[in-house]
Amino acid sequence: MSNSSVYPTPINAFKQSKRSVLSVIVDNEPGILARIVGLFSGRGYNIEALNVTVVDVENNLSRITIETLGEERVIKQIIAQLEKLVPVHSATNLANLKESYEAEICLVKVEFENEDQDHKILNFADIYRTRTVQKRQHLVVYEISGTSERINKFLDDLTTISGIKVELVRSGPIGLGI
Amino acid sequence: MSLDQEISGAEIILQALKDQEVDTIFGYPGGAVLPIYDAIFGQNFLKHVLVRQEAGAVHAAEGFARSSGKVGVLLVTSGPGVTNVVTGLTDALMDSIPIVCISGQVPSHLIGTDAFQECDTTGITRPCTKHNYLVKDVNKLSEIIHEAFEIARSGRPGPVLIDVPKDIQFAKAKYTPKSEVSFKSHRIKSGSSEIDIQFIEKLIEHIQQSKKPVFYVGGGCLNSGPQASQELIKLVQKTNIPVTTTLHGLGCYPGEDSKSLAMLGMHGTYEANLAMNECDLMINIGARFDDRVTGRLDAFSPNSVKFHFDIDQSSINKNVKVDYHTNTDILLSLKAINDHIDRRGINFDQNQYDPWWRQIEEWRGKDCLHYEQGDEVIKPQHAIKRLYELTNQQDTFITTEVGQHQMWAAQYYKFSKPNRWITSGGLGTMGFGMPAAIGAQMANPEALVVDIAGEASFLMNIQEIATAVQYKLPIKIFILNNEYMGMVRQWQELLHGSRYSESYVDALPDFKKLAESFNAVGVRAKNLSELDDAIKEMISVDRPVIADIWVDKKENCFPMIPSGAAHNEMLLSKYDKEKPENQEKGKVLV
Ligand SMILES: Cc1ncc(C[n+]2csc(CCOP(=O)(O)OP(=O)(O)O)c2C)c(N)n1
Ligand SMILES: [Mg+2]
Numbered sequence: 090m091s092n093s094s095v096y097p098t099p100i101n102a103f104k105q106s107k108r109s110v111l112s113v114i115v116d117n118e119p120g121i122l123a124r125i126v127g128l129f130s131g132r133g134y135n136i137e138a139l140n141v142t143v144v145d146v147e148n149n150l151s152r153i154t155i156e157t158l159g160e161e162r163v164i165k166q167i168i169a170q171l172e173k174l175v176p177v178h179s180a181t182n183l184a185n186l187k188e189s190y191e192a193e194i195c196l197v198k199v200e201f202e203n204e205d206q207d208h209k210i211l212n213f214a215d216i217y218r219t220r221t222v223q224k225r226q227h228l229v230v231y232e233i234s235g236t237s238e239r240i241n242k243f244l245d246d247l248t249t250i251s252g253i254k255v256e257l258v259r260s261g262p263i264g265l266g267i
Numbered sequence: 268m269s270l271d272q273e274i275s276g277a278e279i280i281l282q283a284l285k286d287q288e289v290d291t292i293f294g295y296p297g298g299a300v301l302p303i304y305d306a307i308f309g310q311n312f313l314k315h316v317l318v319r320q321e322a323g324a325v326h327a328a329e330g331f332a333r334s335s336g337k338v339g340v341l342l343v344t345s346g347p348g349v350t351n352v353v354t355g356l357t358d359a360l361m362d363s364i365p366i367v368c369i370s371g372q373v374p375s376h377l378i379g380t381d382a383f384q385e386c387d388t389t390g391i392t393r394p395c396t397k398h399n400y401l402v403k404d405v406n407k408l409s410e411i412i413h414e415a416f417e418i419a420r421s422g423r424p425g426p427v428l429i430d431v432p433k434d435i436q437f438a439k440a441k442y443t444p445k446s447e448v449s450f451k452s453h454r455i456k457s458g459s460s461e462i463d464i465q466f467i468e469k470l471i472e473h474i475q476q477s478k479k480p481v482f483y484v485g486g487g488c489l490n491s492g493p494q495a496s497q498e499l500i501k502l503v504q505k506t507n508i509p510v511t512t513t514l515h516g517l518g519c520y521p522g523e524d525s526k527s528l529a530m531l532g533m534h535g536t537y538e539a540n541l542a543m544n545e546c547d548l549m550i551n552i553g554a555r556f557d558d559r560v561t562g563r564l565d566a567f568s569p570n571s572v573k574f575h576f577d578i579d580q581s582s583i584n585k586n587v588k589v590d591y592h593t594n595t596d597i598l599l600s601l602k603a604i605n606d607h608i609d610r611r612g613i614n615f616d617q618n619q620y621d622p623w624w625r626q627i628e629e630w631r632g633k634d635c636l637h638y639e640q641g642d643e644v645i646k647p648q649h650a651i652k653r654l655y656e657l658t659n660q661q662d663t664f665i666t667t668e669v670g671q672h673q674m675w676a677a678q679y680y681k682f683s684k685p686n687r688w689i690t691s692g693g694l695g696t697m698g699f700g701m702p703a704a705i706g707a708q709m710a711n712p713e714a715l716v717v718d719i720a721g722e723a724s725f726l727m728n729i730q731e732i733a734t735a736v737q738y739k740l741p742i743k744i745f746i747l748n749n750e751y752m753g754m755v756r757q758w759q760e761l762l763h764g765s766r767y768s769e770s771y772v773d774a775l776p777d778f779k780k781l782a783e784s785f786n787a788v789g790v791r792a793k794n795l796s797e798l799d800d801a802i803k804e805m806i807s808v809d810r811p812v813i814a815d816i817w818v819d820k821k822e823n824c825f826p827m828i829p830s831g832a833a834h835n836e837m838l839l840s841k842y843d844k845e846k847p848e849n850q851e852k853g854k855v856l857v
Contacts, residue, residue: 116454119401119403120393120401123390123393124393131394162588165584166581166585169580169581169583169585170581172456172580173456173579173580173581175397175398175418175456
């Protein structure tokens with residue numbers, strides 16, 4: 090986390106907390122995202138990642154996926170608070186479902202200088218079965234999807250290559266119960 | 268009016284209010300609500316009460332709602348009109364009071380341009396309402412209003428705001444009556460109506476096994492309606508279990524009854540707090556384990572099995588972990604329990620709790636609300652006691668401001684019925700009581716309505732005296748005048764070495780003359796010999812009265828559980844000394 094912020098950043102505060110992915114079905118109406126984000130900031134909950142998109146045009150429903158950290162008790166409280174919001178149909182902790190799947194997508198731009206780096210990058214890209222979106226001299230853009238963990242590993246591996254420059258964007262996890 | 272006819276947004280609002288059986292609205296005009304005010308002009312089903320500041324409108328709507336069980340309604344203009352009600356909306360949210368606020372907004376095409384008296388109303392009020400709307404299409408207006416009322420009163424009640432741009436007030440559409448709107452259940456969240464028979468059986472089993480049970484009753488019981496209180500009384504009679512109530516629960520169980528332990532919490536009775544501390548079974552009926560009630564959490568009722576009745580799922584296990592809970596409406600649950608007991612012919616051993624009651628009597632023997640009334644200076648406790656004794660023969664509604672007087676009112680005024688006690692608990696809003704009294708008097712024209720006030724709080728919304736005078740509302744403002752922000756002074760004495768920083772209320776007005784200048788009536792009692800006459804005069808005059816009661820300036824409110832202390836670390840008088848380590852910890856708390 091950035092340490093240029095004037096606020097203390099709670100890196101350690103959440104160490105014991107579990108990561109949870111919440112799936113929230115809402116009426117797609119003005120202000121709904123502000124309601125949800127406001128609930129988290131107002132009550133001091135943590136948002137690690139957030140994803141919102143309309144998923145049912147006919148019924149005007151959006152699915153919001155929130156990755157958050159907290160003890161089980163806090164997660165239960167978050168769900169209860171979310172379900173109190175008028176436009177919210179349901180809020181589910183994916184971990185509580187018998188079966189659920191998670192995925193995330195990430196675009197990675199890598200700038201490099203020499204062939205050795207290029208080889209190493211290519212090797213990792215291969216292992217992780219990334220899709221090449223763009224390739225130029227000294228620059229490559231990959232798309233990688235899968236669990237957040239898998240993406241983390243790929244990014245960790247990239248950092249073992251010295252002298253390259255990495256820029257990236259991640260969608261945050263999305264998930265679905267089956 | 269035919270339903271095929273197109274009418275203006277402003278007329279739709281009036282029609283919807285009529286449909287919702289609203290007969291009273293509190294408000295203040297301005298540019299962005301002029302079309303609505305035009306529709307109010309020349310109709311006669313809706314009485315508009317013109318307040319003197321919008322804060323007055325929202326607290327009046329709260330007082331109206333609390334004292335009548337109906338939804339309170341207010342109308343304010345854009346910008347400063349609506350920012351003035353933010354405190355009251357927050358107050359209503361904290362105390363679960365159903366109100367609907369209609370605010371004007373600049374015309375749709377000007378939204379986002381920093382237009383005159385524009386503000387982001389839905390943005391500002393989002394965290395302090397149960398729900399809010401910005402109306403973008405006049406065709407949706409009727410439906411929005413009906414949904415707003417339904418949301419305000421259902422489940423755990425609360426404030427709802429509807430922001431209506433001026434062009435929408437002029438635009439025309441057909442009106443949709445309430446009967447034609449079908450509400451979506453996920454949006455209304457009315458709470459469960461299912462009876463959880465297992466919960467009931469478990470509860471009865473625990474009551475039968477318990478040696479030291481206690482009922483802990485809160486505002487949820489009040490919000491479930493007066494019938495819920497009746498069911499509670501029946502259940503208490505059957506089981507012989509003592510009852511303590513929160514600040515908002517006062518009146519849900521008769522305060523004079525021998526099974527009542529009176530209020531618990533920071534300024535609750537010795538017997539109530541010790542019973543909570545030592546009980547083996549706690550039955551929470553619509554209370555939320557607020558920090559003013561629990562004291563230090565890790566020492567809160569360590570040995571009890573806890574049952575929690577609360578319509579709000581998010582209240583369960585929020586502050587205190589409970590063993591059993593139900594989210595079914597309290598009236599339905601209590602009725603089901605009573606029916607179950609009757610149907611099964613379950614008898615409770617009336618002597619089962621004898622040792623427990625003996626213990627409670629011993630605690631009661633401490634006489635924790637004792638005070639010494641000398642023969643000169645009026646003790647504030649005594650003023651409330653006399654007020655109670657001189658008014659309890661008639662139907663009396665008590666509102667309060669916030670401070671010591673509020674706690675003394677809670678301790679010394681006894682309520683026999685719900686909805687007679689109207690106070691700002693969750694937010695603790697000074698300036699609440701007088702406008703709330705106006706609302707209560709509007710809802711109960713025949714009743715006696717008294718605002719038990721502190722002089723500092725009263726000054727916060729003093730302008731509303733004019734409203735009371737204009738509408739001939741004979742509310743009584745009973746000021747316990749100690750010339751201090753007494754509650755602040757008390758904390759400074761206990762926690763800050765008696766350094767009374769900025770808590771003296773200097774330059775007070777002459778309240779008697781002030782009353783007269785508003786065309787209200789002023790009475791005063793400077794010492795004990797004048798007290799009863801002042802109260803009697805106040806009650807007998809059929810006009811708004813300000814009673815300036817001079818009380819002991821240095822009196823403190825006891826018992827007191829200092830912030831951060833446990834129930835059994837209560838201070839009973841100023842001679843009790845707090846543990847120094849608690850004092851340091853308590854200082855940082857509120
Ligand atoms: C709007 C608001 N501002 C500040 C406070 C903090 N506060 C709580 S009690 C109190 C003093 C109230 O004084 P007064 O109305 O004279 O009542 P007393 O305690 O003397 O009975 C203050 C300032 C508050 N509750 N509300
Ligand atoms: Mg005072």
